[in-house]
Amino acid sequence: MRAIALPTSELPDEVVKELHARVYTRGDQKEVRFDWRAVPALLPVWWNGRLQIVRWGNRDRAERKLPPTGWTWKATVEKGRWVGIEPEPVEIPANYVLANGVWFRVREGLRGLMVRTPSGVPAVFVVCEPATRYYRVMTRAEWMPVLIKEII
Amino acid sequence: MAGFIAHLDADAFYVSAERVRHADLANKPVGVLGNNGACVIAKSYEMKAKGVKTGTPIWDAAKMCPEGVYVKRDFYWYEVLSRKMLGIVGTFSPKLEYYSIDEFFFHAEPLRHGQQLATTATTIRDHILEATGLPVTIGIARTRTLAKLFSDTGKPFGAVAVLTRDHERELLAKMPVTEISGIGGKRADRLAPYGIRTCLDLADADGRLVKRLLTKTGHEIWMELNGEPVMPIRPERPPHQVLGRGGSLMGNVEDPKVLWAWCVRHVERLIEELRYHNVRTTTLAVEVGWKDQGWTGGTSNSPTPTDRIDELLDLARASLRRAYVTGRTATHMQVKATELRRGKGFQLSLFDKPDPKKDKLATVKAAINEKYGRFKVRTATTLYLPAVYRDPANEYDICDVRGKVCF
Numbered sequence: 064m065r066a067i068a069l070p071t072s073e074l075p076d077e078v079v080k081e082l083h084a085r086v087y088t089r090g091d092q093k094e095v096r097f098d099w100r101a102v103p104a105l106l107p108v109w110w111n112g113r114l115q116i117v118r119w120g121n122r123d124r125a126e127r128k129l130p131p132t133g134w135t136w137k138a139t140v141e142k143g144r145w146v147g148i149e150p151e152p153v154e155i156p157a158n159y160v161l162a163n164g165v166w167f168r169v170r171e172g173l174r175g176l177m178v179r180t181p182s183g184v185p186a187v188f189v190v191c192e193p194a195t196r197y198y199r200v201m202t203r204a205e206w207m208p209v210l211i212k213e214i215i
Numbered sequence: 216m217a218g219f220i221a222h223l224d225a226d227a228f229y230v231s232a233e234r235v236r237h238a239d240l241a242n243k244p245v246g247v248l249g250n251n252g253a254c255v256i257a258k259s260y261e262m263k264a265k266g267v268k269t270g271t272p273i274w275d276a277a278k279m280c281p282e283g284v285y286v287k288r289d290f291y292w293y294e295v296l297s298r299k300m301l302g303i304v305g306t307f308s309p310k311l312e313y314y315s316i317d318e319f320f321f322h323a324e325p326l327r328h329g330q331q332l333a334t335t336a337t338t339i340r341d342h343i344l345e346a347t348g349l350p351v352t353i354g355i356a357r358t359r360t361l362a363k364l365f366s367d368t369g370k371p372f373g374a375v376a377v378l379t380r381d382h383e384r385e386l387l388a389k390m391p392v393t394e395i396s397g398i399g400g401k402r403a404d405r406l407a408p409y410g411i412r413t414c415l416d417l418a419d420a421d422g423r424l425v426k427r428l429l430t431k432t433g434h435e436i437w438m439e440l441n442g443e444p445v446m447p448i449r450p451e452r453p454p455h456q457v458l459g460r461g462g463s464l465m466g467n468v469e470d471p472k473v474l475w476a477w478c479v480r481h482v483e484r485l486i487e488e489l490r491y492h493n494v495r496t497t498t499l500a501v502e503v504g505w506k507d508q509g510w511t512g513g514t515s516n517s518p519t520p521t522d523r524i525d526e527l528l529d530l531a532r533a534s535l536r537r538a539y540v541t542g543r544t545a546t547h548m549q550v551k552a553t554e555l556r557r558g559k560g561f562q563l564s565l566f567d568k569p570d571p572k573k574d575k576l577a578t579v580k581a582a583i584n585e586k587y588g589r590f591k592v593r594t595a596t597t598l599y600l601p602a603v604y605r606d607p608a609n610e611y612d613i614c615d616v617r618g619k620v621c622f
């Protein structure tokens with residue numbers, strides 16, 4: 064997946080104001096799109112009880128200790144590979160997810176892994192797993208984000 | 216004067232059903248994908264406006280309508296809403312025929328003395344929207360055929376009552392004859408040389424000519440177009456005499472285990488079809504097409520109508536045994552439910568079935584199949600179909616578009 068979208072109505076006003084360049088209209092509703100290609104790449108997360116906007120991954124390789132991507136495998140997380148930097152599981156709220164040009168609806172959002180970079184900046188990685196058959200046919204992708212409370 | 220017939224049809228039903236539980240999808244281009252994720256099986260009017268049709272592969276649809284949002288078909292949710300809608304319509308009219316998951320016919324009667332039927336249609340339509348969140352279109356006319364025509368052409372969110380011959384003629388003149396369900400390309404081609412292009416042309420044509428060109432069924436349509444009801448509302452009547460699933464076995468099959476695996480697969484798909492139409496069957500026929508050696512068939516009967524996987528597999532096993540010929544090579548298979556029943560006082564609720572324990576298992580299985588892909592939970596039998604179920608290189612599963620097969 065390459066982007067997610069959340070209706071502006073689900074985000075605090077200040078956030079929408081700050082991200083106005085990322086606001087799009089779909090149908091008759093405004094939404095903020097969080098795109099991996101945007102600079103900087105950002106994602107919303109539920110963290111410490113509130114919705115926050117944080118860096119998505121480490122695309123610009125600002126942190127040499129972190130992988131230069133925005134995703135991580137569920138299996139890697141489960142093997143404890145991230146333990147050294149005290150990762151926290153978080154929820155990434157989303158209504159729509161974009162993968163290979165196809166937007167699809169998700170119920171609650173995606174699972175993410177939140178880390179603090181050595182310099183203290185929080186960053187989130189989207190947790191992925193091998194794609195289900197349906198997902199693979201729909202998006203032609205071999206892997207998919209781990210969805211919250213649903214399997215498609 | 217005879218009573219009037221109403222036809223109710225939910226607008227973009229699968230999409231509307233998704234909007235009932237996901238309000239954010241309102242006014243957006245939305246496509247519902249089949250269980251395989253390969254084809255659009257239903258689309259919103261916004262997506263239709265971009266050229267996406269039922270059966271359009273997801274990849275073409277995504278190009279035509281990049282802003283479109285796709286959701287996976289959730290048949291059980293659609294069934295829940297369908298039954299809810301049916302229950303509501305039942306409170307307005309006791310004489311009600313369940314035609315399909317989102318289409319009913321019923322006797323149209325004024326809700327209050329002296330009420331205009333157009334008002335009745337509007338009232339029922341608005342009530343359904345309020346109570347279920349589903350937009351529907353209602354057409355009221357002298358016959359089923361007319362009612363369906365006027366609701367089909369009154370979409371979306373229409374409520375029309377066409378009660379006089381003059382009004383009928385005015386509308387029929389504007390409709391191409393292909394608007395009538397069952398009069399498609401070939402039949403329309405047969406009519407064209409006689410100058411029959413609109414529904415009114417057909418209504419005004421000579422009855423004997425119509426019978427010659429379109430057989431008895433066409434003649435019945437002709438009578439109904441002229442306001443003579445010949446297809447009454449029958450609450451117990453199933454809309455079809457036979458429902459079937461099947462097709463090519465994708466090559467030569469000699470191993471009886473593989474043949475049985477295909478049979479199980481077709482039975483599973485047949486059950487979805489039975490549920491779509493809310494019918495059960497007392498017979499199950501299995502027909503096998505053999506390489507260069509024609510077809511053989513076997514049929515088995517159940518004492519009570521059923522739509523349950525365990526019972527239907529028992530019937531299928533016996534039927535396949537009858538159809539099977541040792542030493543031959545199979546290339547095709549059909550599984551057919553040939554005696555369809557709606558059952559006495561057929562249920563408005565999904566879950567009040569006679570054998571709770573067994574049904575619970577079937578329901579759970581169905582739910583899991585829905586959730587994890589239709590073919591995840593199954594008997595060990597179908598493991599003999601690795602090429603169909605497990606090998607990602609062979610993605611030739613059949614799509615869920617009704618009446619179509621696409622790979």
Ligand SMILES: [Mg+2]
Nearest residue numbers: 224225226317
């Ligand atoms: Mg409909």
